[in-house]
Amino acid sequence: MKIISGAVELQAARRAWTEDVGFVPTMGGLHRGHAALLAHARARHRHVVASIYVNPLQFGPREDFAAYPRTLDADQALLEAEGVDVAFLPTQEAIYPAGPARQTEVRVPGLSDDLCGRYRPGHFAGVTTVVARLFGLVQPTVAYFGKKDYQQWRLIERMVRDLAWPIMVIGVDTVREADGLALSTRNRYLHADERARAPLLAELLRTAVVAIQAGDIIPAVERTVFRQLQDGGFVPDYVSVRRQLDLGPPEETDDALVILAAARLGAARLIDNREFSRLGPAGPAALHEAEKAG
Numbered sequence: 059m060k061i062i063s064g065a066v067e068l069q070a071a072r073r074a075w076t077e078d079v080g081f082v083p084t085m086g087g088l089h090r091g092h093a094a095l096l097a098h099a100r101a102r103h104r105h106v107v108a109s110i111y112v113n114p115l116q117f118g119p120r121e122d123f124a125a126y127p128r129t130l131d132a133d134q135a136l137l138e139a140e141g142v143d144v145a146f147l148p149t150q151e152a153i154y155p156a157g158p159a160r161q162t163e164v165r166v167p168g169l170s171d172d173l174c175g176r177y178r179p180g181h182f183a184g185v186t187t188v189v190a191r192l193f194g195l196v197q198p199t200v201a202y203f204g205k206k207d208y209q210q211w212r213l214i215e216r217m218v219r220d221l222a223w224p225i226m227v228i229g230v231d232t233v234r235e236a237d238g239l240a241l242s243t244r245n246r247y248l249h250a251d252e253r254a255r256a257p258l259l260a261e262l263l264r265t266a267v268v269a270i271q272a273g274d275i276i277p278a279v280e281r282t283v284f285r286q287l288q289d290g291g292f293v294p295d296y297v298s299v300r301r302q303l304d305l306g307p308p309e310e311t312d313d314a315l316v317i318l319a320a321a322r323l324g325a326a327r328l329i330d331n332r333e334f335s336r337l338g339p340a341g342p343a344a345l346h347e348a349e350k351a352g
């Protein structure tokens with residue numbers, strides 16, 4: 059595995075490759091969820107690039123930029139074990155040559171300010187800005203993102219489509235602990251008692267899906283889950299059912315839905331989601347997923 063930290067060096071390595079390139083951008087603090095993204099890329103592409111960069115632009119002033127887990131040795135070992143060809147560990151200059159405040163901003167209107175965007179102003183503009191720069195440097199043919207960050211994945215799909223970039227954006231299923239908690243770098247912030255309560259989030263989303271499929275009214279289910287999270291010691295930001303494709307509010311006729319939630323538990327802000335077919339496990343969206351999985 060080659061380790062590169064400069065933009066010019068990365069571009070030179072990239073120019074030497076003529077076959078397809080799979081790319082997994084990360085902020086480090088790697089776990090089995092990242093390993094799954096890397097395994098998808100390794101299985102499909104001649105060349106695999108992974109990046110580790112804790113992007114200051116996507117953290118709010120009162121957020122955890124300074125505390126964000128930096129575990130470079132373990133991360134490099136994981137990248138190596140997953141067969142990555144190039145680990146791009148950029149300096150700040152390689153990403154923001156004139157400094158973060160002077161970087162050209164890439165922003166997806168509308169969706170960036172919805173859901174998590176309402177509670178983290180500027181966050182998604184920071185994400186799309188850094189991913190745009192990374193895409194420009196790495197020039198991937200395919201890029202992989204975890205579906206745990208569902209809104210992020212859909213935003214990056216939109217950015218790539220709107221800007222007509224020849225990059226395929228793939229969402230990879232969330233990896234969970236045995237008790238259902240979605241893997242996240244920020245789970246490290248949970249104290250033991252909070253960690254024991256944390257799987258409630260995934261469990262409530264699972265039961266909400268069953269209720270909607272049984273015919274319960276969506277806004278009532280959203281309110282119930284919100285209250286149940288509060289009763290479980292969480293401080294929820296939102297619980298919302300949306301269309302999978304564009305995260306718009308669902309119409310009566312939409313079948314491919316996703317329920318998304320964000321809630322704070324101690325020092326951690328947890329997010330999770332669950333895709334589902336409104337018509338149930340045999341509904342059109344579920345069948346489509348099953349067909350894709352072969």
Ligand code: PAF
Binds near residue numbers: 111
């Ligand atoms: O999901 C992440 O780790 C980050 O938001 C990303 C996509 C690497 C951009 O900094």
